[in-house]
Amino acid sequence: MAKGDPGGTTRGRRAAPRSKKGTAGDPELVQLLTPDGERIDSATGPDGTEYRVDFTDEEYRGLYRDLVLVRKLDAEATALQRQGELGLWASLLGQEAAQVGSGRALRAQDMAFPTYREHGVLYCRGIDPIMPLGLFRGVDQGGWDPNEFKFNMYTIVIGAQTLHATGYAMGITMDGKVGTDDGEAAIAYFGDGATSQGDVNEAFVWASVFNAPLVFFCQNNQYAISEPLERQTRVPLYQRAAGFGFPGVRVDGNDVLASYAVTRTALDNARHGQGPSLIEAYTYRMGAHTTSDDPTRYRIASEVEAWQAKDPIARVKAFLEKQQIADAAFFAEVDDQARRESVHLRERVLDMPNPEPVTMFDHVYPNGSPLLDEQRAQFSRYMESFEGSAH
């Protein structure tokens, strides 16, 4: 997508947030593109903030391309796991808009702290999509440079990365990099299940009292493996922010435009010194938690079908067609690119070599350890003792 700042916001001056007796599943959302592909000019958040986007046709097409590509690459990874080429895969199916919208809202200087499912954000950060497949194939632990791409390593322990993001954001403040248009911000990704973790609640406290330039981006995909949202919360998740003293907003996580607008606004507020905020991207995990999971044991088909009707890609396609922003040739070309990239991904995964066993001793300590060196040497001698044998 092109650079520039198509997103905009105006701070509303409405009265206090409407009080509501919400439930965890209360669907009140910031939405700029309906499931039918109708554009909504602007939407107002619970604190009166008005959200809108003003993309060029080229930018709309770019978002569509991103969505299709990340879905196709994700599907390829799932297939690779089914064929035994990956040990595991955590699919993003259904969450493409939340990830592409927020990922494209990041500015170059912003730092992201992902979970293990943020393949779409990773793609937006310009990281080769082969990188996380090394982790899931078991040949390495990831492989990208977090500082080069401003995208930290995947974090599997639920919620732990929200504290890292908070500390990083505190560092931004300490470095004097807030308060200007080119200031920096951080974003912490996590899910609905993570909101029950102590670390996430501690991160909320820290970010609040240190006024950290941080966006908490919660993809509420309705399930923590098998446990539904109701097992994590009795109130809409975005309302938790109020108790910690910063704004919260719920966005239609299947709407790439709204996800972009809300995230861009929150990041810009943070970089200008207005502190943290919480975004709840309301979405649905269309696939399994991971390839080890069987969602038919805990959710019914009609629920999945209802969310199928809110598909994040179909609505963008409908919009592009209705507005004549893209034609059949464009859609065919995007599909073709996605197919080629997924074939290329597959070829490269199959070519990934297993690491040399002795490399397991690498990078345990920056300064090394004599005892570990000794163990490595013993292991090497042991392995060499098999040379020339059938082993």
Added chain:
Amino acid sequence: MATETLTIGKALNTGLRRALENDSKVIIMGEDVGKLGGVFRITDGLQKDFGDQRVIDTPLAESGIIGTAVGLAIRGYRPICEIQFDGFVYPAYDQIVSQVAKMHYRSGGRLSIPMVIRIPYGGGIGAVEHHSESPEAYFAHTAGLKVVTCSNPQDAYVMIQQAIASDDPIVFLEPKRRYWEKGPVDLDAPLSEAYPLHSARVVRPGTDVTVLAYGPMVRTCLEAATAAAEDGRELEVIDLRSLSPLDLAAAYESVKRTGRAVVVHEAPSNIGLGAELAARITEECFYSLESPVLRVTGFDTPYPASRVEEEYLPDLDRVLDAVDRTFGW
């Protein structure tokens, strides 16, 4: 040469001050480390002189302290985290073991977490529960962490600065009951020429039995050696200083001469440092040993009520009893 007599506590305070002066990326984080100067006053006066951006009073959540320090380290800072008491470190256990320890490894060496986690540890101060524990084995067992402990003011002053300067994440255990003990500290000796951080040191040469100790037990063992000498037995006392990685070259050399080894720590015996030391010494010095390696430790109970902690903790008599037993084989 500016040699001053300082307590271990003041030596740590002075070392922290030096580190803050020498590197603007060094920061201190913890509960009550600011105005109060820490519950043991180890950070006394540092916030006043370096400001609340560098000596940070944190919210009361240990996982939060370590977790945010990870992010600050990724950002280029060198955080020193104070955990107020040994028994309060466990809420931070995931962040220490899964995040701090593994970040360098998981990132293929691209990220380092140059963090020091200071923990006052051990018993002997008559404290209420959770304030007297010795958790070193949990951390020494974890790849990616280094664990050190000091036993005297000179080492306290030097080792804390070495730990801060290291790019490795280091758990720095402070023997809280020895905080007030005094000794000479050379404040001017350059850090670059100091005794290496991860090296053990013979603190009393002897010929009859090798005694291995660290932290608060070093003084106990030195007192035992003095008493043993009166009975005509010369104990060689080694201060391990580094619990991970262990430096056992001096211990091996010593045991090969003495043929006998006693390991002393406050932590419980079961699966503790003593077991590892005994195994390694047995492997390396098998043909020199006149007796099994014996352990003198806390018992395999939760840390007891303080009115009986004197019986729980190894003391001079229990060390000498073990020394005697090594002559029984």
